[in-house]
Amino acid sequence: MSEAVEALVIGAGPAGLMAAEALMAPGRRVVVAEAMPTPARKFLMAGKSGLNLTKDEPFEAFAQRFSLGTGALPRTPGYLGNREAAFGPAEVMAWARGLGIKLFTGSTGRVFPVGMKASPLLRAWLARLRAGGVELRTRWRWTGERFRFETPEGPREIRPGVTVLALGGASWPRLGSDAAWVPWLEGAGVGVAPFRPANMGFRVAWSTQMSRHFGAAVKGTALRAGDLTSRGEWIIGRHGIEGGGVYEISAPLRDGAAGHVDLAPDLDRSALAGRFARPKGKLSLGNWLRRVLDDPVKVALLLEWGRPLPMDAAGWAALAKALPLRHQGPMGIATAISSAGGVTWDSLTGAQELQAIPGVFVAGEMLDWEAPTGGYLLTACLGSGLHAGRAAAARLAAMSAG
Template sequence: MTEPAEALVIGAGPAGLMAAEVLAAAGRRVVVAEAMPTPARKFLMAGKSGLNLTKDEPVAAFLQNFSCGSGALPRAPGYFNEEEAQFGPAEVMDWARGLGVELFTGSTGRVFPVGMKASPLLRAWLARLRDRGVDLRVRWRWIGDGFRFETPEGERALIPQVAVLALGGGSWPKLGSDAAWVPFLRNTGVEVRQFMPANMGFRVGWSQPMQRFIGQAVKGVALCAGDHSSRGEWVIGRDGIEGGGIYEVAAPIRDGVAASVDLAPDVTVEALAARFAKPRGKLSLGNWLRRVLGDPVKVALLLEWGQPLPGDAAGWAALTKALPVRHDGPMGLERAISSAGGVSWDAVTPDLELRAMPGVFVAGEMLDWEAPTGGYLLTCCLATGRHAGMAAAARLDQLAATR
């Protein structure tokens, strides 16, 4: 069966739903096709421990957290551009409040719903879309060949006047972001850069003595990788190291930059040396180090990654301030919070329209960009979805004017 459609959005994550909202607000009839049984599964999963909507900080500081594998990000209206940013942190907060969601800002500037969960916001959002006539079709999997879909009723085809692709990147494939769309676009001449894990942990083969620390948090340290640093917490996992503090510096480490951890970031190396210079007496090595550092988790990391161990106070102080992070590479896409890579910026216009597919726009994690967790990912997905939706609506106006 073949069916005409005024506007088609493929993917019902944050970028796709935002594109649909903008198109519907412009009076357009919108069909949203989603491969999974329910919309926004990754959004809901990310919000299970607290939905971090955005980061309440000036746009200039906010934009410093975005990068892409091909170098500088494009300076285009609506995203990645301080002068013309149209949907930054302030706008995201206003949008959420418009859905009836009360927000609060934490001490680090991260913005959350008061209830912390993603589901109330999603319910209100989907209700708004239904009220505006958006037709959400779940279990509709895009199979290429134009706009053909596998559906519960068999194969179907849509013929849209405009389309927005918001199928996600390559992370968490079990939630729908499986990058199955890559060959479809490459076959039409669209450059798609190889996906890599982003906001991921790193594999570590822990020694037997470290097993007792599995699951414990590492607090009060500073991670450094080149020009990037993090004071956030992270966790010693069974397979390696994970958590927000790791994710903030994950990109340079993934790309080969050596990382180190300062186990006492608020203490000078001279003060540490003085502590290490005090007589050890009959204390065991572990008890002596715990007396100096005060935290058995820090001591365990020092002994795990610090071999061969120093022989004097100055050496212990220097090692404590710059302990090498010894790892076996990044964890895979299947465990990454997000992905780097995707549709090249050279493949799209400033309005996110595919140069090889006129009338087809791209948004969200399909594009080649990355950012740390902390509200940056979601804000950019919403911003690019909004921008693509506005551009698609403008294209429909142009088509109507030529009839």
Template sequence: MTEEVPALVIGAGPAGLMAAEVLGAAGHRVVIAEAMPSPARKFLMAGKSGLNLTKDEPAELFAARVVGGAAPASLRDAPPGYFGEEELQAVVAGFGPAEVMDWARGLGIELFAGSTGRVFPVGMKASPLLRAWLARLALQGAELRLRWRWRGFEAEGLVFDTPEGPRILRAGTTVLALGGASWPRLGSDAAWVPWLRATGVAVAPFRPANMGFRVDWSAAMAPLHGAAVKGTRLSAGALESRGEWVLTAAGIEGGAVYEISAALRDGAEGFVDLAPDLDAGALAGRLARPRGKLSVGNWLRRVLGDPVRVALLLEWGRPLPAGPAALAARIKALPLRHAGPMPIERAISSAGGIEAGALSPDLELKARPGVFAAGEMLDWEAPTGGYLLTTCMATGRHAGHAAARHLDQELSAAR
């Protein structure tokens, strides 16, 4: 069975819902096809511990934290005409923190900003926002079809497995928003990659992003599994973080780790400053005081004031250097010893996806005119803290506007 629809959005996550909203606001009837039994599952999972919607900071600074994938070598010196990092950052700056906050308030969601600038709903949960968003889409006439799993292209149509059997949709315009490859059990399983590659769309391999790292702990660390690490600075390459992180049985997790995870994943050495509020000289002065009859561990606890930090020093810093200056240097730059990133199935997000050279500035697939892409399908990455969600919505909005223009042109030409 083949059905004609004006506008089709595949994927009911934040990018897809935003594209559908824009298309609906432009007066187009939209069908939203979602493979899962309910929409926005990853969005709801992210909101379980408090929905971090965006970060209240200047739009240009915010956008600069979003990193686009590298263009293919053949395009690095080419004139504009593909969706590179500058274009991505312009899209995010155009629908940045201020616009996202206004949009959420327009849905009746009250917001607040924490001490770090991260913005949350007052109720902290994602579900009230999602309900209000779906209600707005329903008022626009959007039709949400659940358990409609896309299976690729067939000539000018798109094939779906549905509860009623196979169906083919022919759309005047299509926005793909199927997510990346992290948390596949929530719907982002990257099954679409071979179908796009078969049509000539270049897709960079997926890699974990904003993930923890495996650590082969010694038995002495077992009592500290689950402990929070506070009062440190992590660094890797050009990235650094002063946030909190957690020791787990499998390794290290938490916001501070995620902020430097891209550099660690790509081979940069990681370091922990266990005393970031003391310079090396002041720390060496403390270490030069007589130890007396204290054990090494108790003496270090007296200096560092935290048994978790002492445990990390003894785990990653042995053999401890002799002399106050050398030991202070080790404490200020303790090697972060890990055994590689956690698997992509456990990552908060993914890097990789549709390459810049495969997309026009409108996020249209060059190999498939009239088909646009948004969200984590694209080759970009950003840290946690509101950047991921805002960027998904910004690219969905951008693709939705472009799809609406395309459909308007098609309808005008047909008259």
């Protein structure tokens, strides 16, 4: 069976739903096809621990936290580069409030719904889309052919005027972002940079002495890799390290930069050396270090990653200020918060339209960009979806006028 619609959106995550919102208009048929039984599964999972919508900071500073991947054109995407057309922190907050969601800003500038959950926002959003005439079809899996789907009712084909692809990247495939679209687009001549994990933990082959600290939060440190520094907390896990503090430096660490831990970031080296100059006496090494650092987890890391151990106070201070972060590489992409890689920017027009397939636009984590956690990821997915949806709507208007 085949049917004609004005606009088709494939993928019902934040980018796809925002594209649908930009496309909906009185009398216009907009269909959103989603392979999973329910929409926005990754969005809902992210909201289980508190939905971080955006980061309340000046747009210019916000945009600096994004990096474009290989094959990037010497320009910034429209949803980040053109302030007047951008969908940044202020716009995200206004949009959420327009859905009736009350927000608050935490001490670090991160913005959350007062209720912390994603489900009330998603329900209000879907209700607005339905009221605007958008039709959501779940369990509609795109086969890669243009545009055929496997559905509970059997094979179906849609003939759209314009299409927005918002199929996600490659992290958390069980929630729908399985990157199955890659060979289909590559076969059509679209450049796709290989996917890599982003905002992920790192594998560590711990000694048996570290098992007592599994699950412990590491606080009051500074992690450094490349040009990035993080003061966030992180977790010692059975298989490695993860958490917000690690995610913030994960990109350069993944790409080969050396990582270091400052166990006393609020003390300079000479002040710390003064502490290490205290006589050890008859104390064991571990007990002496605990008196100096006042934190058994920091002591464990110092002994785990610091060998060969120093012989004097100055050496101990130098080691504690730049403890090598020893790891065996990033954890797998299937459990990473997000992914780097995707459709290259030189495969797109400035409107996020595929040069190889006119009338088809791309949004969200399908695009080759990355950013840290903390509201940046979700804001960019919303913004890129809006940008693609507006461009697709403009194409429809031009088709009608012509």
